[in-house]
Amino acid sequence: MATARGKAATTAAPGKPSRKIRILVGKPGLDGHDRGAKIIARALRDAGVEVIYTGLHQTPEMIVNAAAQEDVDGIGLSILSGAHNYLFPKVLDLLKEKKMGNVVVFGGGIIPDDDIPKLVKRGVDRVFTPGTAIQEIVDYVNGRIQPRR
Amino acid sequence: MYDKKILAAVSRRRKKWQEDLLAPALSKSPGRLQRFSTVSDVEIGAIYSPDLLSNLDYGEDLAFPGEYPYTRGVQPSMYRGRLWTMRQFAGYGTAEDTNARFKFLLAQGQTGLSTAFHFPTLMGYDSDSPRAKGEVGMCGVAVDSLKDMEILFDGIPLDKVTTSMTINGPAAMVFAMYLAVAEKQGVPFRKLGGTIQNDILKEYIAQHSWIFPPEPSMRIITDILAYCSDRVPKWNTISISGYHIREAGSTAVQELAFTLADGIAYVQAGVDAGIDVDRFAPRLSYFFNAHMDFFEEIAKYRAARRMWARIMRDRFHARDENSWKLRFHTQTAGCTLTAQQPLNNIARVALQALAGILGGTQSLHTNSMDETMALPTEQAAMVALRTQQIIAEESGAANTIDPLGGSFFVEQLTNQMEEQASEYIRKIDEMGGMVAAIKRGYPQREIADAAFHYQRLVDAGAKRIVGVNAYQIGEQQQIPLLKIDESVEKRQVARTQEVRRKRDRKRAQARIAALKEGSRTSNANLMPLLVEAAMEYVTLGEMCDALRETMGVYTDPAMF
Structure with missing residues (x-):
């Protein structure tokens, strides 16, 4: 699997945990819409987060394996193919199987409002809809996700 | 002047x-x-x-419609002769669902068909592949075998209606199935009109529905060029597409430049394969985005025509005037539509459609208001089509040719667009052409930079989007959305497995073996082999798997 990694140049402030937040930005499924995923990956990196981007066309298994290998704190999934009702739960189930249930899963894409409560109930921490400002997502990651020591 | x-x-x-x-x-x-x-x-x-x-020369730079360099239009009479083709992109669920939508659109006055395939088809997987799980029929129609293609075009005479198919990685395989349907309908290939997108370079750059690496992909494309110039002469063999480059976040200039640079790469590949440029170039067509900035878009289309005419005449020494003419399809910009206050999207689409028409497009798809949330409902698709019909019948925009020609502003923008895009093309030439530039990640990175820059402008409020960062309302407008029936996947998988059970197994396997064999040598043309395989109900996934074995696969370099 080709993954790209972007490390921010900034170092953590004193008193904060020395390890940065590590986020896997993933593109599960077969759609090729990566504009959003790439923008989020860049913005998180610029904000001091360590970002691993999976690239396109990943299976849930590939994503969870990469998350395990990279020991990430959170997974952001971007899905614009309509397969969100299958792909989100599948990733969550695989995480549980690997005893990685503490990894925070969030996401966004073309996801109808009606589907969001179901996904949240299933364990997706937050679903961002089109038109969300980048900063809102950066703030969410910084506020919600703690780096493991 | x-x-x-x-x-x-x-x-x-x-x-x-x-x-x-x-x-x-x-x-x-x-x-x-x-x-x-x-x-x-x-x-x-x-x-x-x-x-x-001061440097604009009417005869050299503008001329009259139908005259080189075609800045004012490719046909002498433009919309006074015939309106643009109203071609709505449609596809969802099974072939039956999409066949019904096609017939609905034709009944509403649409004049051409355009097929949206689901992602497994776009990536060369059958619906029963583990890779297809959750995606069957979601974003387009599921086509696994000739059986689906027969149902998709059932009751639609292929010699009368032209069909465009958005298919790239497996373009040759899907086209082979279409030809097999024509054979079954008794329509001679020479009568078939339509388009396959077949633009693999922009897949690596922007749309990302690829299968094979660039070199074998280019070989498949030159096979199609050679095959069609002999056997299917009215078919548009490549729809060289800026649309997806723009949707990925490029600027207008980048869209223009990278698309023409892709065009140059295809023409060069055809010439290098030994085909006379005038045998295939007249069947190349283009596909551009109609974004939100009205005048910038119109300038882009005008500059595109002028640049292509010059490239084909002066760089490739084409002699046939039809090789010089840039004909193009336009689609309004999906990425400009908002989930907030979705009814506003109707106004956005109308303005974008008008830009395409004032820019002289040959065919047009208008997006539906619900595009940011789901595939269009029948009602949303109808409003989108009616938007074109209102411009055509009521606005007067189609009464005269190139009404903005001579506008000081539009002519200046057109010149600027040509200059800046030519500079990009020069850079790509220096890198060794588009295939080399793609391998370096050059266009990909330029687009990602532009997308990021624009998003920052929006977030800072420097670019205002109604309903998103201006004029927001607390409560959202609710509109009805199309839901894909969850039984689609089950039904489709059952059909494909039945096709495999019922076909003549030995003959199907022989076709797969012949295809593999043909792909190992560059002197065989893959098209006839694919048509024969399609006739024996070899599935799309089987054809692609055979070629994956001999040609390899491409994976995302995952740059951001």
Whole structure:
């Protein structure tokens, strides 16, 4: 699997945990819409987060394996193919199987409002809809996700 | 175009106007914005006048419609002869669902078909592949075998309706199935009109539905060019697409430049394969985005025609005028539509459609208002089609040709667009052409940078989007959405497995073996082998798997 990694140049402030937040930005499924995923990956990196981007066309298994290998704190999934009702739960189930249930899963894409409560109930921490400002997502990651020591 | 003395006088007068009238007005009340720029963030002046166009030569740079360099249009009569083709992109669920939508659209006055395939088809997987799980029929129609293709075009005469198919990685395989349907309907190939997108280079750059690496992909494309110039002469073999480059976040200039650079790469590949340029170039067509900045888009289409004419005549020495003409399809920009207050999208689409028409498009798809949330409902698709019909029948926009030709502003923008896009093409030439540039990640990175820059402008409020960062309302408008029935996957998988059970297994396997064999040598043309395989109900996934084995696969370099 080709993954790209972007490390921010900034170092953590004193008193904060020395390890940065590590986020896997993933593109599960077969759609090729990566504009959003790439923008989020860049913005998180610029904000001091360590970002691993999976690239396109990943299976849930590939994503969870990469998350395990990279020991990430959170997974952001971007899905614009309509397969969100299958792909989100599948990733969550695989995480549980690997005893990685503490990894925070969030996401966004073309996801109808009606589907969001179901996904949240299933364990997706937050679903961002089109038109969300980048900063809102950066703030969410910084506020919600703690780096493991 | 103008007398030099008159231009000098205009120039003096312009300076005087700036000092005597504009500056005092602005000092009393400063401008609405610090800096005025297009959606691509190109700075725009307060006013344009003929002195800025001193080098414009009417005969050389504009001419009349149907005359080189076609800046004002490719056909002599344009929409006074015949309106553009109204071609709505449609596809969802099974072939039965999409066949019904096709017939509905034709009944509403649509004049051509355009097929959207689901992602497994776009990536060369059958619906029963583990890779297809959750995606069957979601974003387009599921086509696994000739059986699905037969149902998709059931009751639609292929010699009368032209069909466009958005298919790239497996373009040759899907086209082979279409040809097999024509054979079964008794329609001779030479009568078939339509388009396969078949533009693999922009897949690596922007749309990302690829299968094989660039070199074998280019070989498949030259096989199609050679096959069609002999057997399917009215077919548009490649729809060289800027649409997806723009949707991925490029500027207008990048869309223009990268698309024409892709075009140059295909023509070069055809010529290098030994096909006479005038045998295949007239069947190349283009596909552009209609984004939100009205005048910038119109300038883009006009510049595209002029640039292509010059490239084909001067760079490739094409002699047939039809090789010089850039014909194009337009689609309004999906990425400009908002989930917030979705009814507003109708207005956005109307403006974008008008830009495409004033820019001289040959065919047009207007997006549906619900595109940011789901595939279109029947009602949303109808409003989108009616938008085109209102422009055609009521607005008067189609009454005269190139009505914005001669606008000081539009001509200046057209010139600027040509200059800046030519600079990009020069850079790509220096890298060794588009295939080499793609391998370096050059266009990919330029687009990602532009997308990021634009998003920052929006987040900072420098670019305002109604309903998103301006004029928001608390409660959202609810509109009905199309839901794909969850039984689609089950039904489709059952059908494909039945096709495999019922076909002549030995013959199917022989076709797969022949295809593999043909792909190992460059002197065989894959098209006849694919048509024969399609006739034996070899599935799309089986054809692609056979070629994956011999040609390899491409994976995302995952740059951000």
